[in-house]
Amino acid sequence: MGAAASRLRAKTGTSASRVNAEDIIIGNDLLELVSSAMYVDPMSIFREYVQNAADGIEQARRTGALDQVAPGTVHIEIDSKPRSVRIRDNGVGLGGDTFVKRLTALGASAKRGTDARGFRGVGRLAGLAYAQDLLFRSRSDKSESVRELCWDGRMLKALMRETDGPNDIRALIERIVTVKDIAGEDYPEHFFEVELRGIVRLRGDPLLNPNAIADYLAQVAPLPFSPAFSHGAAITARLAQNVVQAPLALTVSGIDGPVYRPHRDMIANGNKTPLAVHAVSFIDVPDIDGTVGAVGWFLHHDYEGALATATLQKGFRLRVGDIQVGGDALLEQEFPESRFNSWTVGELHVLDRRIVPNARRDHFEQNAHFANLVNHLGPHFRDIAHRCRTSSVQRKAQRDLELALEATSGSLDLLRQNSVTPAARTRLVREIEGQIDKAEQLAAASEATAPIVDKVAHARSALSELADLGSVDPLAFLKPKERGQYQRFFELIYECSQNRVAAKALVDRIIAKISE
Ligand SMILES: Nc1ncnc2c1ncn2[C@@H]1O[C@H](COP(=O)(O)OP(=O)(O)O)[C@@H](O)[C@H]1O
Ligand SMILES: [Mg+2]
Structure with missing residues (x-):
């Protein structure tokens, strides 16, 4: 006898017994929990169906129903009159005995333990929350007829409201699901x-809006990079x-051409200036056994601030x-x-099978892996934060440099005017030297462009010319005593x-007035 059972017996004086399977009630609400209540973001129903399509296509490649080079296709057809959306793939399909069995099962996925993406056996019901009817049509071979299975969402809601309806x-499911055969000539072989x-x-x-659907799937679905994205090939490789x-x-x-991942060479950043992508970098993340548990990449851009949501690539994202x-x-x-997450463009592909998406796929199961x-x-996140910070440091240095150059040129004008006492003039030369030193440092820190560096050098030579050769004395026509008085007066003004x-x-x- 186990320790727990003997403790229980010690407490109650009788032995613990098991409950009978027939006595367990599995009520209607369970269906709601695995469909309507499951997905908070309505767009995630597209993710669930595209995920199933991707699994079906991969299986078709394994069975040979789809040859290795043939593209796996998914087409989404929107029909706004009946307010319907159809999502069709050219994967392995579902036929024979399994058609009804798989499509009426709850949480008993045949994919569990395989390489497939699904494994909880409920994703296909995601649409029940948002549609009156949920229909599945399929065949896996041209020798079969096409079968159609319908979940009647409206009847489901009505039955759920009935207090004396079936509570099993x-x-x-028996009441709300119907199956029929339909003529196959207009349908593909599988x-x-x-x-x-x-x-x-x-x-x-959004559920009937082609752009909203494409924008969503560009982010989450297994799609190719755009040919217009020049780092795409390197990342793919x-x-x-x-x-x-x-x-x-x-x-x-309603949308021309295939939908691509959202990345491009220039990131159109809402109403801010577009950001140029400069480089891609890759990371390997070890699992707890030291083998590669995940691989990822970052796109490095100007790091000028947060990316707009509309870029569809804001933030570090994880994929399985x-x-x-x-x-x-x-x-x-x-x-x-x-906040630096929203400056980041990067993705991580999780390979370690022990890192598991939760049932909603909105996070991962919390475990040691x-x-x-x-x-x-x-x-890696610290490195990105450093890039963000240094880039704002750089921008500040650039601004400071502009100010320093402006101040230097003002001071040089003063030196050129030559209206103060020799002592004040010496102080002014020192001051300008200091300003030029500072400008030089800022130019180095901000990796200033050549024209700016030239400007600094030019200020330096202007200073040495003025300091060595002196300037024309604008008060030379005055008697020395008067001149000295004016010079001190001008100093006071300054x-x-x-x-x-x-x-x-x-x-x-x-000066103009007194020299008249
Ligand atoms: N696009 C599809 N192609 C082939 N079979 C599919 C497709 N969508 C769903 N199925 C079948 O229905 C089953 C249940 O799908 P789902 O409820 O999404 O659960 P899961 O994907 O976790 O198995 C799948 O395991 C598969 O057998
Ligand atoms: Mg699924």
């Missing part, structure tokens, strides 16, 4: 199609060493099976300052003035 999940019909109207109607990649050719009705898990802020707390991964990312430029203009006018 099997009886409920395919799988989901149709959401009577889609609910949400704010902005680097990832191919570790990640099985078979990006999908995905099209959305080339599908995004969670959102753009998943690891923002791991940055030295969380995930904790180890996050730990190893720390130095000392008491808030604004050197204005003071110099005043002194210029006075």
Whole structure:
């Protein structure tokens, strides 16, 4: 007898017994929990269906139904009249006995333990929350007829409201699911199609908006990089060493051409200036056994500030099976300052199978393997934060340099005017020397451009010329005593003035007046 059981017996005086399976009630609400209640972001239903398509396509490659070079295609057809969306793939499909069995099962995925992306056996029901009807059509071979299975979402809601309706999940599914055979001539030899019909109207109607769908899937789905993104090939080649990649050719009705990942050479950053991408860098993250547990990449740009959400690439993101898990802020707390996450463009492909997305796919299960991964990312996030900070330091140095150059040229004008006592003039030369030294330092710190460096050098030579050769004495026509008085008077003007430029203009006018 186990220790727990003997403790229980010691306490109660009787032995513990098991409950009977027939006495366990599995109520209707469970269905709600695995469909409607599961996905907070309505767009994630597209992720679930594209994920299934990607699994179906990979399986088709394994079975030979799709040859290695043929593209895996997913097409999303939007029909706004019946408010329907159809998502069709050219994967292995589902036929024979398995069609009904797999599509009525709850949480009993045949994919568990395989390389497939799904494994919880509920994702295909995501649409139930947002549509009146959820239909699946498929066949896996041209010799079969096409079968259609429909989950009646409206009846489901009605039955859930009835207090004396069936309160057994099997009886409920029996009432709301229907199956039929349909003529196959208009359908491909093997395919799988989901149709959401009577889609609910949400704010902005994103579920029927081709651009919203494409923008969402550009971020999360396993799609190729745009040919217009010149680092795409390098990233693809680097990832191919570790990640099985078979990006999908995905099209959305109303949008020309395939949907690509959002990265480009120039990041259009909302209403701010576009950012140029300068370089890509790669990282390997070890798992707890020291082998590669994840591979990732960063795009380095000007780091001028946070990226707009509309760039579709803001924030460090994680992917499993080339599908995004969670959102753009998943690891923002791991940055030295969380705001720097939104300056970052980067992705990590998790390879370690012990790092598992949670059921909602909005985060990972919290375990030692995930904790180890996050730990190893720390130095990389510190590096990004350093880039962000130094770039703002650089920008500050540039601004300071501009100010220093302006001040230097004002002081040189004063020296050229030559209106003060020899002692004050010596002080002024010292001051300008100091200003030029500072400008030189700032130019080095901010990696100033050649024209700016020239400007600094020019100020230096102007100073030495003026200091060595002196300037024309504008008060030479005065008697020495008078001259000295004016010089001290002008010094006072400079000392008491808030604004050197204005003071110099005043002194210029006075000199002009007295030399008339
Ligand atoms: N696009 C598809 N192609 C082929 N089979 C599919 C497709 N979508 C769903 N299925 C079948 O339905 C099953 C249940 O899907 P789902 O509820 O998403 O759970 P999971 O993906 O976790 O197995 C899948 O395991 C698969 O057998
Ligand atoms: Mg799935």
